[in-house]
Amino acid sequence: MYAQMVKSTGKSVQALDDMSPEERAFQERIDRGEKIEPKDWMPDAYRKNLIRQIGQHAHSEIVGQLPEGNWITRAPTLERKANLLAKVQDEAGHGLYLYCAAETLGVSRDELFEMLHSGKMKYSSIFNYPTLTWADMGAVGWLVDGAAIMNQVPLQRTSYGPYARAMVRICKEESFHQRQGYHIMMTMANGTPEQKRMAQDALNRFWYPALMMFGPSDKDSVHSAQSMAWKIKMNTNDELRQKFVDETAPQAEFLGLSIPDENLKWNEERGNYDFSEPDWDEFYNVVSGNGPCNVERLEARKKAWSDGAWVREGMMAHAEKKAMRKQAAE
Ligand code: FAQ
Numbered sequence: 001m002y003a004q005m006v007k008s009t010g011k012s013v014q015a016l017d018d019m020s021p022e023e024r025a026f027q028e029r030i031d032r033g034e035k036i037e038p039k040d041w042m043p044d045a046y047r048k049n050l051i052r053q054i055g056q057h058a059h060s061e062i063v064g065q066l067p068e069g070n071w072i073t074r075a076p077t078l079e080r081k082a083n084l085l086a087k088v089q090d091e092a093g094h095g096l097y098l099y100c101a102a103e104t105l106g107v108s109r110d111e112l113f114e115m116l117h118s119g120k121m122k123y124s125s126i127f128n129y130p131t132l133t134w135a136d137m138g139a140v141g142w143l144v145d146g147a148a149i150m151n152q153v154p155l156q157r158t159s160y161g162p163y164a165r166a167m168v169r170i171c172k173e174e175s176f177h178q179r180q181g182y183h184i185m186m187t188m189a190n191g192t193p194e195q196k197r198m199a200q201d202a203l204n205r206f207w208y209p210a211l212m213m214f215g216p217s218d219k220d221s222v223h224s225a226q227s228m229a230w231k232i233k234m235n236t237n238d239e240l241r242q243k244f245v246d247e248t249a250p251q252a253e254f255l256g257l258s259i260p261d262e263n264l265k266w267n268e269e270r271g272n273y274d275f276s277e278p279d280w281d282e283f284y285n286v287v288s289g290n291g292p293c294n295v296e297r298l299e300a301r302k303k304a305w306s307d308g309a310w311v312r313e314g315m316m317a318h319a320e321k322k323a324m325r326k327q328a329a330e
Pocket of ligand 1: 053056057058060061063064065122123124125126128139144145149151212213214215216219221222223224227233237287
């Protein structure tokens with residue numbers, strides 16, 4: 001069975017004293033808040049870590065099209081169908097910006113796809129869960145795009161220029177996605193008892209997987225320390241998870257739905273909600289390839305890649321013909 005590579009490559013933060021003069025100058029640029037651009041010198045580990053994170057992010061966008069694409073033909077109204085179609089198409093665009101950003105680091109699109117298909121690179125765990133009812137389109141927009149925004153708004157300030165700039169447009173579109181999801185939830189939560197039950201069921205199934213999107217708890221996060229020193233990441237996984245819970249709990253209350261966590265409670269002293277951690281065994285199981293839909297998702301991506309071979313070949317042949325004509329005319 002297919003398995004995503006679970007072994008992480010992260011190391012602890014390099015101390016200033018252990019850095020070469022170039023590395024130290026590089027770190028100082030980051031500390032001053034300067035953007036790093038593709039042709040600038042950068043440590044190999046910075047480049048590798050960025051390729052890993054941006055590549056994983058790009059893969060998540062295009063694998064993330066699958067659970068929602070599943071509902072386009074079954075949307076309940078023409079307006080909902082048009083919105084969902086636009087959203088799924090936006091995710092392809094996000095993948096495109098991110099693959100382009102990764103390519104500026106010297107990795108090709110073909111290599112990135114090969115790493116996705118062979119399981120050497122990950123994509124977000126959330127997309128390995130099935131979308132069983134129309135209410136799931138609400139829950140995905142509200143919670144999954146909501147978690148994505150929480151994670152990605154700070155990434156607009158990330159140190160690598162092409163990644164930061166890609167994030168600006170992505171975040172605008174994700175905000176629209178989040179609102180359309182919440183609107184579906186509002187409609188269903190205020191609809192018939194059966195519709196409200198479906199909305200609650202979708203929240204029950206997507207709550208913990210959404211919390212897992214932020215990654216393992218800080219004590220188990222191998223990349224956070226170095227990624228934060230390099231401003232590849234702006235916040236820790238637990239910081240963002242807490243912000244997400246704080247923002248989402250009142251939204252659930254407004255919908256009249258209950259978050260499936262009996263420990264969820266406002267903590268006056270901390271000024272935050274207390275909440276239960278997700279089941280981390282489930283998380284590691286899903287990122288190891290054993291979630292409910294891992295096999296199906298990867299098969300769909302591999303099929304799309306092989307079905308598109310004739311388009312890529314045709315475009316290459318056309319480009320070669322054009323180049324030869326240009327050469328002949330010179
Ligand atoms: N799923 O050391 P850390 C979207 C891996 S939004 C799978 O903490 P890091 C929008 C991690 O890669 C979703 N694997 O890692 C949308 C590492 O393994 P590695 C995508 C995960 O990188 C909405 C290991 O665990 N967003 O798609 C996950 O510092 C609706 C140790 O973890 C982004 O990628 C996970 N949830 O922090 C689309 C945002 N969490 O690589 C369609 C950018 C961790 O060494 C529809 N990425 N792992 O083999 C990030 O901010 C970070 O990469 C984190 C993980 C926060 C995801």
